[in-house]
Amino acid sequence: MSNLRIVHLKPNPAGKDRSRYRIDTSQIVAEWVDIENLDAAAANLTGVELHHLAYPPAGGQARWERVLGLTGKLRSGTTLRVHSGKEVPVAQLRPEDAQGADFHLFAQRDLYVWNNAEGDCAGLWQRDLGHWRDKACYDPLPPEGVVLVRRGDKLVPDAGRGGWL
Numbered sequence: 407m408s409n410l411r412i413v414h415l416k417p418n419p420a421g422k423d424r425s426r427y428r429i430d431t432s433q434i435v436a437e438w439v440d441i442e443n444l445d446a447a448a449a450n451l452t453g454v455e456l457h458h459l460a461y462p463p464a465g466g467q468a469r470w471e472r473v474l475g476l477t478g479k480l481r482s483g484t485t486l487r488v489h490s491g492k493e494v495p496v497a498q499l500r501p502e503d504a505q506g507a508d509f510h511l512f513a514q515r516d517l518y519v520w521n522n523a524e525g526d527c528a529g530l531w532q533r534d535l536g537h538w539r540d541k542a543c544y545d546p547l548p549p550e551g552v553v554l555v556r557r558g559d560k561l562v563p564d565a566g567r568g569g570w571l
């Protein structure tokens with residue numbers, strides 16, 4: 407089993423426009439998740455889907471919802487960043503959204519993905535084999551502008567610069 411791991415997630419970009427009717431492109435791509443291949447060999451991404459927990463508008467039980475399907479291979483030790491929103495050139499990303507990843511993919515929908523109020527989980531579903539490659543969750547109300555980092559099964563605010571990354 408390969409070691410494909412959800413390592414960082416920025417669910418609540420700084421300065422986000424909270425109107426549901428005006429989507430700001432530079433804000434939406436500032437929401438992202440990093441997937442790293444920690445294995446010594448390349449990881450095959452074909453058949454792997456990124457999912458998150460969606461909550462019905464009327465309330466009730468959260469369910470897994472597909473964000474997008476991945477394809478291709480991820481080389482050993484490299485990181486793929488999946489941004490919410492439609493594709494923009496990497497040069498147009500803010501520095502903090504461009505740096506720290508080797509490859510950038512976009513969910514290609516004008517929708518924020520990662521829940522703020524309810525918290526959320528990121529999951530890598532291996533569709534053809536019917537099992538999870540990895541899963542990690544964060545608590546409700548993540549701080550604005552903060553990159554959550556992986557600790558065990560959770561994504562949490564970084565306790566201190568440099569110590570863990």
Ligand SMILES: [Ca+2]
Nearest residue numbers: 417520521522
């Ligand atoms: Ca969000």
